[in-house]
Amino acid sequence: DAGITQSPRHKVTETGTPVTLRCHQTENHRYMYWYRQDPGHGLRLIHYSYGVKDTDKGEVSDGYSVSRSKTEDFLLTLESATSSQTSVYFCAISGGRAYNEQFFGPGTRLTVL
Amino acid sequence: QKEVEQNSGPLSVPEGAIASLNCTYSDRGSQSFFWYRQYSGKSPELIMFIYSNGDKEDGRFTAQLNKASQYVSLLIRDSQPSDSATYLCAPEKGGSEKLVFGKGTKLTVNP
Numbered sequence: 001d002a003g004i005t006q007s008p009r010h011k012v013t014e015t016g017t018p019v020t021l022r023c024h025q026t027e028n029h030r031y032m033y034w035y036r037q038d039p040g041h042g043l044r045l046i047h048y049s050y051g052v053k054d055t056d057k058g059e060v061s062d063g064y065s066v067s068r069s070k071t072e073d074f075l076l077t078l079e080s081a082t083s084s085q086t087s088v089y090f091c092a093i094s095g096g097r098a099y100n101e102q103f104f105g106p107g108t109r110l111t112v113l
Numbered sequence: 114q115k116e117v118e119q120n121s122g123p124l125s126v127p128e129g130a131i132a133s134l135n136c137t138y139s140d141r142g143s144q145s146f147f148w149y150r151q152y153s154g155k156s157p158e159l160i161m162f163i164y165s166n167g168d169k170e171d172g173r174f175t176a177q178l179n180k181a182s183q184y185v186s187l188l189i190r191d192s193q194p195s196d197s198a199t200y201l202c203a204p205e206k207g208g209s210e211k212l213v214f215g216k217g218t219k220l221t222v223n224p
Contacts, residue, residue: 031210033211035214040216041216042201042214042215042216042217043157043201043214044214045211048210048211050210058211090156090157094210095210100145100147100205100210100212101147101159101162102147102159102203102212103159104156104157104158105156106155106156107155107156
């Protein structure tokens with residue numbers, strides 16, 4: 001298994017509170033991604049990073065920010081959580097080989113009450 | 114037109130049969146195509162990728178690609194109950210390091 005961990009694995013929070021999810025990799029891969037997965041929508045890209053301090057928006061970036069200060073860590077922040085951000089969040093990494101294969105972390109289940 | 118379309122299923126096949134999973138995509142710039150398997154409550158797991166027209170075989174799995182028709186498929190031979198999962202098709206977003214995921218096809222293999 002690719003060396004990817006996510007923390008926390010489960011979190012329940014209240015509307016309006018800030019939340020930070022962490023993705024940590026030990027593979028030294030260049031690219032890191034944050035997705036959310038919801039019934040009826042599949043996996044949707046929130047933000048991605050193509051290097052330290054280099055990030056860009058995905059298709060559902062509103063309400064989310066990211067930071068990558070080290071190759072191994074990619075943080076996703078919900079500045080003020082809303083119930084619509086209740087979801088399962090997956091981190092993925094790629095860059096170890098030539099064809100954009102992405103490998104996923106175990107996921108974080110976030111519930112916003 | 115949706116970027117990636119898959120039959121949501123559920124697709125039900127008997128044990129030992131061939132399961133055929135299909136996917137169409139709209140981005141003609143896509144060069145690489147990936148199939149992921151996702152068990153309920155788990156993260157997606159890469160099982161196959163293909164980038165040339167034709168077939169690519171890996172064990173019981175065969176990926177097929179037809180870029181002219183913008184069609185990619187996954188065949189699972191000798192299906193086992195352990196193959197029961199949702200299968201996600203993910204073409205590369207042309208010219209980028211991003212993938213676009215279909216909503217997945219749920220496969221059930223009945224003993």
